[in-house]
Amino acid sequence: MSINYLNLGLLQSNCLTLPTAAAQSAQLIYGDAPRQDISSFCVAVKPASLLRRFIKPIVEFESNFRIPFKPLPASQSYALLEWGLNWCLATGHFNHLLLHAAVLVKEGQAVLFPAMPGSGKSTLTAWLGLNGWSVYSDEMAVIDLHTGTVQPMYRPICLKNLSIDLIQKWSPDAILTPVCHDTAKGSVAHLKAHNWQEFSTFSPARIVGVVFPKYDASATEPQLYSVDKLQTFENFYTNAFNYHVLGQASFDILARVVNQIQGFEVHYASLDFMSDFLTDELLS
Amino acid sequence: MFAASVEMRPLADNSGIVLFDSCLNQTHLLRFTSDANHASTFSPPFTSDEFSVFFGAESGTLDVLVSRKLVIPFEH
Amino acid sequence: MKQLELERFIAIIAAPKQVQKLSASDWEMLLWVLDTARLEAWLNAQLEPIGLKDSLPATVQTRLDSAMIYAERQQKQVRYECEIISSLLSEKRITPLFLKGAAYVISAEFNSAGRICSDIDALVKQDELDVAERQLKMNMWLSQDVDDYDDKYYREYAHEIPPMMQAERGTVLDLHHNLFLPVSGRAPKIEQFWATTTTNDNGLSTLKPAAALVHSMIHLLMNEEVTYGLRDCLDMQSIIDTHNSDSFWLEVSTLVVDNDFTYEYQLLLLLLDSLFGRETVKQQILAQQITADTKTRFWLWCYRKAVMPDHPHLCNRYAGVARAAVYCRGHSQKMPLATLLKHSTVKLYKAARKALVGEADKE
Numbered sequence: 001m002s003i004n005y006l007n008l009g010l011l012q013s014n015c016l017t018l019p020t021a022a023a024q025s026a027q028l029i030y031g032d033a034p035r036q037d038i039s040s041f042c043v044a045v046k047p048a049s050l051l052r053r054f055i056k057p058i059v060e061f062e063s064n065f066r067i068p069f070k071p072l073p074a075s076q077s078y079a080l081l082e083w084g085l086n087w088c089l090a091t092g093h094f095n096h097l098l099l100h101a102a103v104l105v106k107e108g109q110a111v112l113f114p115a116m117p118g119s120g121k122s123t124l125t126a127w128l129g130l131n132g133w134s135v136y137s138d139e140m141a142v143i144d145l146h147t148g149t150v151q152p153m154y155r156p157i158c159l160k161n162l163s164i165d166l167i168q169k170w171s172p173d174a175i176l177t178p179v180c181h182d183t184a185k186g187s188v189a190h191l192k193a194h195n196w197q198e199f200s201t202f203s204p205a206r207i208v209g210v211v212f213p214k215y216d217a218s219a220t221e222p223q224l225y226s227v228d229k230l231q232t233f234e235n236f237y238t239n240a241f242n243y244h245v246l247g248q249a250s251f252d253i254l255a256r257v258v259n260q261i262q263g264f265e266v267h268y269a270s271l272d273f274m275s276d277f278l279t280d281e282l283l284s
Numbered sequence: 285m286f287a288a289s290v291e292m293r294p295l296a297d298n299s300g301i302v303l304f305d306s307c308l309n310q311t312h313l314l315r316f317t318s319d320a321n322h323a324s325t326f327s328p329p330f331t332s333d334e335f336s337v338f339f340g341a342e343s344g345t346l347d348v349l350v351s352r353k354l355v356i357p358f359e360h
Numbered sequence: 361m362k363q364l365e366l367e368r369f370i371a372i373i374a375a376p377k378q379v380q381k382l383s384a385s386d387w388e389m390l391l392w393v394l395d396t397a398r399l400e401a402w403l404n405a406q407l408e409p410i411g412l413k414d415s416l417p418a419t420v421q422t423r424l425d426s427a428m429i430y431a432e433r434q435q436k437q438v439r440y441e442c443e444i445i446s447s448l449l450s451e452k453r454i455t456p457l458f459l460k461g462a463a464y465v466i467s468a469e470f471n472s473a474g475r476i477c478s479d480i481d482a483l484v485k486q487d488e489l490d491v492a493e494r495q496l497k498m499n500m501w502l503s504q505d506v507d508d509y510d511d512k513y514y515r516e517y518a519h520e521i522p523p524m525m526q527a528e529r530g531t532v533l534d535l536h537h538n539l540f541l542p543v544s545g546r547a548p549k550i551e552q553f554w555a556t557t558t559t560n561d562n563g564l565s566t567l568k569p570a571a572a573l574v575h576s577m578i579h580l581l582m583n584e585e586v587t588y589g590l591r592d593c594l595d596m597q598s599i600i601d602t603h604n605s606d607s608f609w610l611e612v613s614t615l616v617v618d619n620d621f622t623y624e625y626q627l628l629l630l631l632l633d634s635l636f637g638r639e640t641v642k643q644q645i646l647a648q649q650i651t652a653d654t655k656t657r658f659w660l661w662c663y664r665k666a667v668m669p670d671h672p673h674l675c676n677r678y679a680g681v682a683r684a685a686v687y688c689r690g691h692s693q694k695m696p697l698a699t700l701l702k703h704s705t706v707k708l709y710k711a712a713r714k715a716l717v718g719e720a721d722k723e
Contacts, residue, residue, distance in 0.1 A: 011419065014388065037384040038419040042392055064392050065672055094429040095422055228299035230315055237311055244309060245433045248291065251304040251311060255293035308440065309433075 006043075006085070007033035009154035009199060010142060011093070013041035013085060019059060022077035025177035025190065029156045032196040041088045045077050063088050072183075079180045079188045082158065089140060090241035096151065097143040097250045098241040101210075103136035103150050104128050109283050110150045110205040112141055113213060114235050120215030123163035126191055127271045128278075130171050134202055135193040140241065145249050148257045149204035156190035164189045207257055209282035210236075212265040219269040222277070227263035363675035364389050366668065373399075373590070374636045376406040384417070389673040391423050397590050397669035398476045400424065401431035405474030431476050438465045438477050441531045442564050445482065445496070452495050455565055456482040457557055459536070459575060463566040464595065469558065470569070471598045475591075479523070479532040485554075486537035493521055493535065500527040519547060539575050540582055544694050548578070548619035556611075569603040570611035574621065581624045581663070584690025586683070589667025596628070597636050604640040626650045631663050662686055 003026045006013045012035070018026060022045055044062040047053035048071040057074035060067050061084035068087055072080050090098060102113040102125045113121050122138065129135040136142075138157040141150055156177070159167055164187060167174055175192035210232055236254055237243050243250045262282060268274050291304045300315040362385060372378045372390065382390065394400045404424040407413045413421060442458055449456050461477030464470040484492045497503070501524040511522055519538035525531065540547045553575070556568040567575060573596055580592045616625040630652055633641045644650075652660060665682035668674060 011422070036419065038387050038417055040419060040423055042388070064395055066396075092426065094426040094433075229295040229297045230300040230302070230313055233295070233302050234313055243311075245430055247309050247433060247436070248304055248306050251291065251293075251302070255295075255302055259293075259296040309436065 003027045006030045011040040012036040014039040016044040019077045025078040076180045099141040100239040101141040103141045105134040105205045109208045112210045119213045126157050129193040152202035161186045209262045214267045216267045222273050223267040225265040229258050232263040233258045366676045393671045393674050396671045400427035401474035404428045435465045454488045457565045466564050467560045467566040481534045541694050573599045574615045577628045582693045584687045586666050
């Protein structure tokens with residue numbers, strides 16, 4: 001089985017070659033998307049050398065026939081492909097401001113969840129996606145430089161460690177790739193949040209809020225803190241993938257977006273609470 | 285050179301202002317504070333002299349900000 | 361794997377409005393090949409002014425826009441860095457002269473739309489080199505890590521010091537005192553180039569267009585690597601088209617003849633004619649009655665292939681042979697044979713040692 005193209009919605013990448021297991025995962029995640037006429041990138045994951053094809057096999061990621069990273073164990077091929085696609089976007093797509101954040105949308109309104117270690121963001125993103133929210137992106141918010149709206153991307157959610165087990169428990173029918181173990185982030189699997197039919201209904205959404213979630217199992221009651229706009233701006237621009245290349249355009253749109261949204265830090269133990277909070281406090 | 289290239293955006297909740305120097309491609313954040321002795325900045329810290337040099341004393345930027353008590357320069 | 365035929369690719373570069381006939385898969389291949397050659401933004405700069413861009417497929421417009429945004433950001437950075445370098449060196453009463461990509465970006469004499477320039481090349485006088493290097497080092501420009509042999513190569517054999525990198529911003533500066541290696545015996549009379557210094561409105565110094573053309577020619581035809589050779593050829597064709605006049609050609613000829621680069625100059629004109637076929641070059645070939653003997657036809661064939669981007673989607677048969685020939689020629693131009701043999705032996709030994717036991721410890 002081979003998959004020749006990866007349609008991410010926003011753009012498409014040709015896929016020249018993948019190891020069999022990674023090709024199967026890619027087919028699972030992207031296989032139902034139609035082909036766009038022209039691809040923007042061309043990528044591949046292939047054995048790093050003839051020798052290492054057989055002995056402790058390692059693979060490397062190629063973008064336009066160049067290798068930007070060190071190789072990884074072949075067992076992590078699919079994860080490497082996804083990280084590689086992130087790299088292609090971050091270093092080669094300057095048409096939008098790309099922020100390191102998850103984007104969840106309901107009723108045409110978007111909430112951003114900046115990527116913070118230990119926040120439980122992936123679990124939260126996945127759970128919201130399985131419970132009525134549209135996952136526009138798991139890790140990369142795509143912001144229109146003129147309107148400040150956020151565009152959807154057809155990408156899976158990257159689950160790590162315990163969140164893999166949780167999602168499987170909550171939603172046994174969820175479409176998950178096989179787990180890659182011993183990655184730099186621990187165990188990693190990718191969840192297909194939506195099918196192409198659902199994704200086709202997503203349109204650019206107005207950003208209404210930013211939430212810095214902090215999962216705290218010991219929290220008997222959730223705790224809410226207001227985050228001021230200066231802190232929000234600082235978090236966004238230091239965690240943007242291409243802010244410095246876009247320069248003034250990214251500054252302008254980020255200032256405009258930050259001025260229009262509310263910011264919260266939420267310490268939570270209950271996902272139900274989070275969903276209610278987002279709906280009640282942020283959606284108008 | 286520098287003063288002419290700086291854009292300022294006050295933040296709507298009065299938490300501070302964000303500045304962009306298009307000449308140097310640098311972003312600066314200034315937090316407003318009620319403490320008369322210092323203002324904290326995120327990146328990088330300024331003395332009032334540095335602020336004048338950086339943004340151009342002749343532009344009046346610093347004076348305007350100080351006179352409106354929007355910014356209290358950071359004295360080492 | 362699908363490929364673009366070489367002649368078709370060259371025809372598109374020579375006359376970009378031919379892109380209107382491209383199929384979807386041709387577009388994909390063209391943009392990836394151009395990306396490798398650092399010419400995506402260049403293509404945008406050719407199509408936008410003639411109103412062709414709006415009729416292109418949306419994905420192509422997006423790619424070209426993205427490339428242009430990156431190029432413009434780079435150019436802004438280059439302008440800033442040149443001002444900083446100039447300002448630092450002026451404290452020691454040294455006026456650097458900016459070369460090639462940096463010069464094209466900072467001077468209105470050159471067309472730099474879409475030009476990507478990753479490193480900055482600058483020229484200072486040989487007796488100013490040490491002071492310049494020290495001044496830069498004191499201001500967070502660090503010499504890149506090279507071993508003792510390479511350091512000696514740069515300083516003794518070559519016409520430059522090891523590259524310097526700005527510690528905070530990562531910009532790389534190559535500081536030269538000549539335009540070609542003194543050890544080669546073919547380094548030009550650098551005072552002649554200094555005499556053409558132009559100070560631009562922004563206070564930064566560059567070579568006059570005729571001298572810039574000759575420098576670019578030396579860089580292309582006297583070096584062993586021509587990785588961005590197509591871009592260099594486009595730079596030179598642009599200088600010619602912009603400044604085509606009797607006085608321009610007289611200045612070029614004077615520099616060429618005085619510095620014994622007549623062969624390279626004729627080869628260059630033939631190469632540019634074979635790539636782009638412009639009247640500006642044809643007229644000079646005619647006027648100077650340039651003909652190609654067997655040796656010249658061989659090198660013309662080699663360079664025409666070697667300057668092309670090295671990309672699996674570009675069908676360029678025997679490019680490996682051509683690049684190998686250019687490689688040998690470049691090395692033999694740079695050093696007398698005895699020095700070349702000694703240099704090659706050392707480089708081979710170091711490469712073999714690295715392959716066997718990894719990077720050597722710093723001494």
